[in-house]
Amino acid sequence: MxxxxxxxxxxxxxxxxxxxxxxxxxxxxxxxxxxxxxxxxxxxxxxxxxxxxxxxxxxxxxxxxxxxxxxxxxxxxxxxxxxxxxxxxxxxxxxxxxxxxxxxxxxxxxxxxxxxxxxxxxxxxxxxxxxxxxxxxxxxxxxxxxxxxxxxxxxxxxETELNEYYEKNKEKVDASHILLSTTDASGKPMTEEKKAEVKKKADELYSQLKNGADFAKLAKENSADPGSAQNGGSLGEFGKGKMVKEFEEVAFSLKEGEISKPVASQYGYHIIKVNKKVTSKYNDVKNELKSELTQxxxxxxxxxxxxxxxxxxxxxxIKDIKFVEVKKSTTTDDKSTTDSKSTDSKSTDSKSTDSKATEKKSEDK
Missing domain, CATH: 1.10.4030 (Triger factor/SurA peptide-binding fold)
Structure with a gap:
């Protein structure tokens, strides 16, 4: 939530x-x-x-x-x-x-x-x-x-601009990846020592894949990308300009079925697999490209x-403006504390026959 x-x-x-x-x-x-x-x-x-x-x-x-x-x-x-x-x-x-x-x-x-x-x-x-x-x-x-x-x-x-845009973006790839993150939980970069450990693990996973390990299984078990990990690392189809530069260059250079060595980006190390390459026909994607380019x-x-x-x-x-007064609910602990103080007060009252000097000491306590 x-x-x-x-x-x-x-x-x-x-x-x-x-x-x-x-x-x-x-x-x-x-x-x-x-x-x-x-x-x-x-x-x-x-x-x-x-x-x-x-x-x-x-x-x-x-x-x-x-x-x-x-x-x-x-x-x-x-x-x-x-x-x-x-x-x-x-x-x-x-x-x-x-x-x-x-x-x-x-x-x-x-x-x-x-x-x-x-x-x-x-x-x-x-x-x-x-x-x-x-x-x-x-x-x-x-x-x-x-x-x-x-x-x-x-x-x-x-129409001319749309044709030019199509020529640059007609090729798409359907790819999957395994991401090993080089940032901590707050999004800050890890130390160089920790990055080296992540790189070592990425190399080990790549070695397993080259020896026939199942890509989807390793992605589910190891990928730090929650959006794709549960789908076996699948990212679906995407065109150019949709991914970070380092990722895109490698993804579009691979052949169908080929798996890349670990690729470094601002997010960590990616192992990329191209499932298929798609070249769309102009009339099939014209409206989609028009909407995309307009946006x-x-x-x-x-x-x-x-x-x-x-x-x-x-x-x-504006620093002194308060637009809401937060009313805090009375919790069980607050009630318990209040009851305790009430009991202490009654106890003190029972001793009120003592001298004023004694009362002063009680207050100091």
Whole structure:
């Protein structure tokens, strides 16, 4: 099960005002345009409400156990999301990208119905979520949709570009591997001494395979790649650009049925077996390649937009904000301690006929 803190930060929502506010109380500036502290606090309220709707009011007790500093982690993540939203809104404004009208109408219609439900409205009111803030979120979401469509259209390849991409990627391999990791449980590289031990084991496994050992069996017993180990090391079919460079170069150089010597990468030592090689026909993979290339180019374009923006964050303005008060449940141990103190108190009371000096000594104890 995922840690709850990871879930919270992963789904953080970061809507910002479409209209610009004053820079006086800004928690960040994106290309000179501010993100107001009030907007930041509205985002925290919205994220708090969303998490409690999904996991219940006591979710924060569990999150705090995983990370006592969770509020700062979530605040940093929400601010990052708001910065990304402001980058998109700035780009949308420059390129005259308007909100997706159909989505905006549907959102406002649904919001109207939701606010008419007394129970649901009460949950908004409880966390201080105003109708204005919710409409702001809906408007921004509609702009985001329009932005996504705009960028995807801009990234769509021409027929010539698609043909060129096909020529570079028409060959695929169906391969399996055994991975012996050279990183520890935290992901840090092992010492050179330990790496040498791993390499020695990899060489021993390769020797067994050359002498006829079953690849799938050894993969299940030895591979550190949980995603493929239980499938006998099978990775299925993949094209170029999908694996790390060292792995890819060897995999595409092998013949069908051939097994490689241990190959070093950032993950460890791989022993690779090519099960078969596949060359697809253009018409069979055209749509798949078009989608793949469009997605890659969309990500590149978004990255370019992000990198061209100037961002200033003022974390000092949010460090003292607390968006949730964690109510700790009374445990059995707490009750036991309380009962014990109560008993001690009664015992002390029974001795209250002693002098004030004696009482002072008792307090000192």
């Amino acid at each position: 995922k840690k709850l803190l990871s879930v919270v930060t992963a789904v953080a929502i970061g809507f910002v005002s479409v209209a610009c506010s004053s820079t006086k109380d800004a928690v960040a500036l994106v290309d000179g345009k501010p993100i107001a502290k009030q907007e930041f606090e509205e985002n925290l309220k919205f994220n708090k409400w969303a998490m409690e709707q999904q996991y219940g009011d006591k979710v924060w007790e569990q999150v705090e156990k995983q990370n006592p500093d969770f509020q700062n982690s979530i605040k940093a993540n929400v601010l990052n999301q708001m910065v990304q939203s402001r980058i998109v809104l700035n780009y949308a404004e420059k390129n005259n990208i308007k909100a997706d009208e159909a989505q905006l109408k549907q959102f406002n219609d649904n919001l109207k119905k939701t606010l008419a439900d007394k129970t649901k409205k009460a949950s908004f009111d409880k966390d201080g979520l105003t109708e204005e803030a919710l409409k702001k979120y809906g408007e921004q979401a509609a702009i985001m949709t329009a932005f996504s469509k705009y960028v995807a259209k801009k990234a769509e390849p021409t 890659t180019r969309t990500q590149e374009l978004i990255k370019k937009i992000q990198e061209s923006s100037t961002v200033e964050k003022y974390e000092d303005k």
